[in-house]
Amino acid sequence: MRRLAAIALVTLIAAAPPAKPRTPSEIVAGAPKADWRDISAEDLVVFELEGGRKVVMQLAPAFAPVHAANIRALARGGWWDGAKIYRVQDNYVVQWGNNESDKPLPAGVAAKPPAEYHRARKGLQITPLGSPDAYAPAAGFSGGWPVAYDPKAGTANLAHCYAMVGVGRDLSPDTGTGGELYAVIGHAPRHLDRNIAVVGRIVAGIEHLSSLPRGTEALGFYKERSFDVPIVKARLATELPAAERPLFEYLAGPSFAAYLQARKNRQDDFFIRPAGGADLCNINVPVRAVPAG
Amino acid sequence: MRRLAAIALVTLIAAAPPAKPRTPSEIVAGAPKADWRDISAEDLVVFELEGGRKVVMQLAPAFAPVHAANIRALARGGWWDGAKIYRVQDNYVVQWGNNESDKPLPAGVAAKPPAEYHRARKGLQITPLGSPDAYAPAAGFSGGWPVAYDPKAGTANLAHCYAMVGVGRDLSPDTGTGGELYAVIGHAPRHLDRNIAVVGRIVAGIEHLSSLPRGTEALGFYKERSFDVPIVKARLATELPAAERPLFEYLAGPSFAAYLQARKNRQDDFFIRPAGGADLCNINVPVRAVPAG
Structure with missing residues (x-):
């Protein structure tokens, strides 16, 4: 029976029309475990809003090590509790923090971090986007992050895509401590690239930030302090009991390469004219909570 | 006195350091009336949500004339009241409409509009973006709209930038009637360009849509019908009494050209490294309610 079935299967395959290209969602759903890379718990900070809503941030120490260390020290020191x-x-x-004149920075926070606005290209493995970028000579993905880079200058930087997190600062040479952070909730403000320390991204719960009421003052500040949205607390994932610790992974390897190509050339039944290219920030590297088991 | 004053002024100018380049906001604030172009009241639809919140949509009949005519007929026929x-x-x-099987389309609505996904480049005056675009051979601005175009093929299309409005449709050859619309509330989904009829944009009140709670079902649909957000009514601006009629204008002419250059090369005190380029959808053509007087 098995043999017959196998033969029947071969016949079916031979008679079938050419395999339909997989959609981006199908590629993500079918990616083998080997193509999912763990995000280190060391790099995760869990912000808790009222009602138990959680916003999980992944730090990018490979790009902004001093700012990332600062944010870890801020979380450990209780800086965000009540921010x-x-x-x-x-x-x-969306921007959050404390007034540094009201609440002193915890121990271990560098008051004047260096300008971690870009880094050396060397040492980064980059999957090229393969489409032109308006803000840099080249763009692609490294370690699950959207990056722009300049092969001639030998520099690379994180791109201000949706949900990326940057460090609020005053005028240069102030780079910000990390005590005030912002997350992108609109079209990528890439003009900020290389002008601010991008320190991570929101990997879960961005909708709790992006759906907040807009501020009506200039630059979207809330008009009254009573409109401010409280942050109950923030903890490093490594400080949480194992049962509460979030685990995330991002898509890499051949599955990410296939996903990137499929996003550039949408072949779903819906699409009539695949673009043949894509904007760096319209790719959205797949990140997911690690499935149980 | 006048003469002396004039001489003193010349001296001051000669002694002053080179003029600081104007910021994008300064260019918009200082633009002469001649550089603001009226948006025709014929092209404005006012959606009213609960609490009197208004969302104003501008139609783009130069790009999708049949769909624009349909939406006018839908508004006149009361289609959106209670949608x-x-x-x-x-x-x-964000997507809104009625179930077409529950509520018949009003008279004058074409049931099967043509595929107004792009148009002839000819007849459009385009200010080129001057930066590369990942989705088209060229991009720029025409009549205040962000457009992508193909000089060789002689075609042009509206780009899916933030706040642009498209017509929901099923699989081709269905192009949608205009009875279901969506507005972009995130990073520009440009892969939809030339695959859907883009019919306009939200020129006021986008924050009433972008701050709505996210749907938790696949594709962001609300889980229960009780979560749906009612549209109280929609009216063409031309149907409203003169005192309630919205008036909008967009920036054009030399002021828009200067704004575009300033957005590509930010020179505010804040910026350390101007980008020297910009993404089409990160330009945001200035649109404002016509100031009184």
């Missing part, structure tokens, strides 16, 4: 979301600017950013 | 927002997908779209 406020005080700015929500439509199609731009 | 629902039933889909809010984070970093993607």
Whole structure:
């Protein structure tokens, strides 16, 4: 029976029309475990809003090591407990923190971090986007992050895509401590690239930030302090009991390469004219909570 | 006195350091009236949500004339009164309409509009973006709209930038009637360009859509019909009493050209490294309510 079935199967395959290209979702759903890379628990910070809503941030120490270390020290020192979301600017950013004159920075926080606005290209494995970029000579993906780079200058930087997190700062040479952060909630404000330390991204719960009421003052600041949205607390994933610790992974390897090509050339039944290219920030590297088991 | 003053002024100018380049906001604030172009009241539809919140859509008949005519007929026929927002997908779209099997289309609505996914480049005056585009051979602005175009093929299309409005459709050859619309509330989903009829944009009140709770079902659909957000009514601006009629204008002419250059080369005190380029959908053509007087 098995043999017959096998023969029947071969006949079916021979008679079938050419295999339909897989959609981006099918590629993600079918990716083998080997193509999912763990995100280190060391790099995860869990912000908790009222009602138990969680917003999980992944730090990018490979790009902004001093700012990432600062944010870990801020979380450990309780800096975010009782902090406020005080700015929500439509199609731009949500910003949160404390007034540094009201609440002193915890121990171990560098007051004047270096300008971690870009880094050496060397040492990064980059999957090229393969489409032109308006902000840099080249763009692609490294370690699950959207990056722009300049092969001639030998530099690379994280791109201000949706959900990426940057460090609020005043005028240069101030780079910000990490005590005030913003997340992108609109079209990628790539003009900020290489002008601010991008320190990570929101990997879960961005909708709790992007759906907040917009601030009505200039730059989206809330008009009254009573409108501020409280952050109940923030903890490093490594500080949480094992049962509560979030685990995330991102798509890499051949499955990510296939996903990238499929996003550039959509072949779903819906699409009539695949673009043949894509914008760096319209790719959305797949990130997911690690499935149980 | 006048003469002396004039001489003193010349001296001051000669002694001053080179003029600081104007920021994009300064260019918009200082633009002469001649560089603001009226948006025709014929092209404005006012959607009203509960609590009197207004969302104003501008139609683009130069790009999708049959769909634009349909939407005018739908508004006149009361189609949107009692319609629902039933889909809010984070970093993607808000979608609203009626179930066409529950509510018949009003008279004058073409049931099968042509595929107005692109048009002839000819007849459009385009200010080129001057930066590479990942989705088309060229991009720029025409009549205040972000457009992508193909000089060789002689075609042009509206780009799916933030706040642009498209016509929901099923599989081809269905192009949608206009009875279901979506607005972009995230990073530009440009892969939809030339695959859907883009019929306009939200010129005021996008924040009433972008801040709605996200739907938790696949594709951002609300899980229960009770979560749907009602549209109280929609009226063409031309149907409203003169005192309530919205008036909008967009920036054009030399001021828009200067704004575009300033957005590509940010020179505010904040910026350390101007990009020297910009993405089509990160330009945001200035549109404003016509100031009184």
